Amino acid sequence: MNKLSEDEIRDKLKNLNNWEYKDNKLVKEFKFNTFDDSVNFLKLIQPIADSLDHHPDVHIYYNRVIIELTTHDAGGITDLDFKLAEKIDDLSTHVR
Numbered sequence: 487m488n489k490l491s492e493d494e495i496r497d498k499l500k501n502l503n504n505w506e507y508k509d510n511k512l513v514k515e516f517k518f519n520t521f522d523d524s525v526n527f528l529k530l531i532q533p534i535a536d537s538l539d540h541h542p543d544v545h546i547y548y549n550r551v552i553i554e555l556t557t558h559d560a561g562g563i564t565d566l567d568f569k570l571a572e573k574i575d576d577l578s579t580h581v582r
């Protein structure tokens with residue numbers, strides 16, 4: 487996978503919902519009601535990440551989940567990160 491340029495990243499960000507580009511990653515915070523909801527959200531992401539063979543860095547703070555996407559192998563953001571971000575956005579609307 488090819489690392490995307492800053493311009494490409496900023497352009498593609500317009501197609502996503504509330505993701506920010508920070509420290510060479512795509513970052514988004516999700517809010518839930520309970521820790522259980524946070525964990526369930528992660529469980530929904532797991533099969534998607536496995537099917538893409540692309541995995542998020544995840545922070546869980548009780549009812550808050552911060553997802554960070556970057557392609558470790560490429561040392562930056564690639565189309566795979568945008569693909570995963572889109573699929574996560576599709577999910578989150580169902581969880582809330």
Ligand SMILES: C[C@H](O)[C@H](O)[C@H]1CNC2=NC(N)=NC(=O)C2=N1
Pocket residue numbers: 539540541542555556557558559560
């Ligand atoms: C061997 C395996 O395909 C690689 O290690 C994959 C797995 N998931 C991955 N996920 C992410 N985010 N970046 C990677 O570089 C990556 N590499």
